[in-house]
Amino acid sequence: QVQLQESGPGLVKPSQTLSLTCTVSGASISSGGYYCSWIRQHPGKGLEWIGYIYYSGTTYYNPSLKSRATISLDTSKNHFSLKLTSVTAADTAMYFCATMLATNRWYFDLWGRGTLVTVSS
Amino acid sequence: ESVLTQSPGTLSLSPGERATLSCRASQSISSIFLAWYQQKPGQAPRLLIYGASNRATGIPDRFSGSGSGTDFTLTISRLEPEDFAVYYCQQYGSSLWTFGQGTKVESK
Numbered sequence: 659q660v661q662l663q664e665s666g667p668g669l670v671k672p673s674q675t676l677s678l679t680c681t682v683s684g685a686s687i688s689s690g691g692y693y694c695s696w697i698r699q700h701p702g703k704g705l706e707w708i709g710y711i712y713y714s715g716t717t718y719y720n721p722s723l724k725s726r727a728t729i730s731l732d733t734s735k736n737h738f739s740l741k742l743t744s745v746t747a748a749d750t751a752m753y754f755c756a757t758m759l760a761t762n763r764w765y766f767d768l769w770g771r772g773t774l775v776t777v778s779s
Numbered sequence: 780e781s782v783l784t785q786s787p788g789t790l791s792l793s794p795g796e797r798a799t800l801s802c803r804a805s806q807s808i809s810s811i812f813l814a815w816y817q818q819k820p821g822q823a824p825r826l827l828i829y830g831a832s833n834r835a836t837g838i839p840d841r842f843s844g845s846g847s848g849t850d851f852t853l854t855i856s857r858l859e860p861e862d863f864a865v866y867y868c869q870q871y872g873s874s875l876w877t878f879g880q881g882t883k884v885e886s887k
Binding site: 695704705706707718720754756762763764765766767768769770771772 | 811812814816822823824825826829830835867869871874875876877878879880881
């Protein structure tokens, strides 16, 4: 059974870099079977897709983040990571990692439980 | 960029009743690019429907999806207590994955 688990600091200071990791168990992210994504949800609000990475290293980001997001992969640890630079209070949100099947990368079939990140001094 | 608008914002129903949720896209999309999710408080969203009408693994058959073009519907035939939650539609289009703002199904 494939499972995703987010981890990282729950509190980040304004202007600093938010760093989160998603550890995948039950499947290998280097198999080419999945696109690995990050999605966030502002408190009490809807969902915003941040970006994805494929096992080849190909990445794609939501332009709304204005190049502040970087997603990377560590196949030896079977995890992928998100870095978001120059954070502000507007980046306070629940951050989810999620996967899309490579054969059907139009929807997110599996999600982690999420991790809350608060941006505050 | 196509925008998804869900209606109503909140649906107040009783267990056993039928729920009909709407998702309208500002531009026509292929049905394969439309999905529905359920989110309960404090939990991650769960995939219910993909390709507009295909139930995901383990999803009860009281959930069904339909629609095409710009108008899509999620129907819950008979609400069970565990179905009270927020439901989101999601599309893929123009190299972006975007979500509707959600419909909350609450117990009357």
